[in-house]
Amino acid sequence: MAEKMQEPQRQRPVTVRIEAFKGSLARVVAESGLPPFLLEMLLGEYLIGISQVAQKEYEQDRADWEKDCKESEADG
Structure with a gap:
């Protein structure tokens, strides 16, 4: 039985959600x-x-970004 590929679910644009x-x-x-x-x-x-x-999310995103940048510098 062939499985049907699922298409990614479309999300409403942020302006519409606002x-x-x-x-x-x-x-x-x-x-x-x-x-x-x-x-x-x-x-x-x-x-x-x-x-x-929102502040906690920003702090986590910034920490993740800085970590990714350091790893990229170390790799190349």
């Missing part, structure tokens, strides 16, 4: 019924968490 995210976020905010001062507090806390994750 617009979908904005729409979802706007809907959730509107449906929450929370007053703006609470939304500001909650979204601020959420942003701090995202910023911490």
Whole structure:
């Protein structure tokens, strides 16, 4: 029985995902019924968490990049 080759799954472009995210976020905010001062507090806390994750990701990417550069220099 011949196996069917799977084609790589297409991903939505980041610009399309951003617009979908904005729409979802706007809907959730509107449906929450929370007053703006609470939304500001909650979204601020959420942003701090995202910023911490983004910083860790940056640090890991930079460390990986520097390691790859050193290995490339050693190889050639």
